[in-house]
Each structure stands twice: as structure tokens, then as C-alpha cells.
Amino acid sequence: MAAKLSGSGGEGKYQEEQNAEINVTPFVDVMLVLLIIFMVAAPMAAVTVKVNLPPAVAPPSTNPPKPVYISLQNNGRIFIQDFPSDLATLGDDLRSNLGESRNPTKERIFIRADKDVLYGDFMGVMNMLQDNGFYSVALVGEEQ
Known part of the structure; x- marks a missing residue:
């Protein structure tokens, strides 16, 4: 001042x-x-060593598999995609939804939960997924 x-x-x-x-x-x-x-x-940070790189010849990738969504409503109802399920049959319903051609242990499962879902209900779904061998889980949120 x-x-x-x-x-x-x-x-x-x-x-x-x-x-x-x-x-x-x-x-x-x-x-x-x-x-x-x-x-x-x-300019000093730029790479100045010239290298002739071979062309990358990779087979064209197939379309990624359709993602699997588990939805939890605030009233406790559970949905796999658009089909209702419950906590007791979640693993079997998820395996039948994936089909035979997809490996369930390597599948990423997306969880969508209402913001008013009880934490215990959410953890019940997470534990059931883990008990059934689904370890790759992603949580879906809404962008603001």
C-alpha cells in the first residue's frame, strides 16, 4: 500500500x-x-532426433461390445439394461444378459444410481457383483 x-x-x-x-x-x-x-x-523441448518409423499395420478393430448398465432406483428396484432384477439373482441375470460370447470377468459394468439411493443398497449391489466375479465397475454420473 x-x-x-x-x-x-x-x-x-x-x-x-x-x-x-x-x-x-x-x-x-x-x-x-x-x-x-x-x-x-x-524449441529446446522438441524432439530433434529423426527416426524412420515403420508403418503400423493393425487389423481394423471391431465395434466395442454394447455396454451393460445396472440401474438402481430410489425405491430399491434394480434393473439390468431395461429388465428388472433383484439382488439375489443379479449375478445370474447379468451373465444371461451378457451372453455366452463375452467373458464376464473382463466386462466393465456401468452402475447408474438415483441420488437418493441408500448407501447400503448401493453397497449390496457392489458386493453382489464382486461375489459373482465382476470386478470392473464404473459409476455413471450426470455432467453439469
Whole structure:
């Protein structure tokens, strides 16, 4: 903070007034120095060793499998995709929904839960998935 001293005042030889202006000159100086440093350092960070890379010949990938969603409603109902299920038969229903061609231990299961679902109900579903060998679980949230 700076103070301005003036000679004309009735309270003594000098009267102090506050100066509320911000001095941005040092800030601009620091920013310009940093800009110059980055402009000089950026070309040095680039890879300068030339390498002839072989072409990547990979077979075209197949479409990823349809994701499997488990939905939990706030009233305790459980759905796999659009089909109702319950906690006791969740593992069997999930395996039948996946089909024979997909490996259940490597499948990612997406869980959608209402924000008012009880934590105990949610953990019951998570434990049942783990007990049935489904270890790759992703939680789905709404973007804001």
C-alpha cells in the first residue's frame, strides 16, 4: 500500500492519504520475462532426433461390445439394461444378459444410481457383483 504525503493540511506538517491504485508494472515485467523464457525453452523441448518409423499395420478393430448398465432406483428396484432384477439373482441375470460370447470377468459394468439411493443398497449391489466375479465397475454420473 502506498501513502501520499501532502504539505497542505491542518493536522501537522504532513497529512497522509491512502493511494488505492495497484501498480501493475512489476507484474507486467515478470510476465514478459516468463514469456521470453518459455519462448526460448519451448524449441529446446522438441524432439530433434529423426527416426524412420515403420508403418503400423493393425487389423481394423471391431465395434466395442454394447455396454451393460445396472440401474438402481430410489425405491430399491434394480434393473439390468431395461429388465428388472433383484439382488439375489443379479449375478445370474447379468451373465444371461451378457451372453455366452463375452467373458464376464473382463466386462466393465456401468452402475447408474438415483441420488437418493441408500448407501447400503448401493453397497449390496457392489458386493453382489464382486461375489459373482465382476470386478470392473464404473459409476455413471450426470455432467453439469
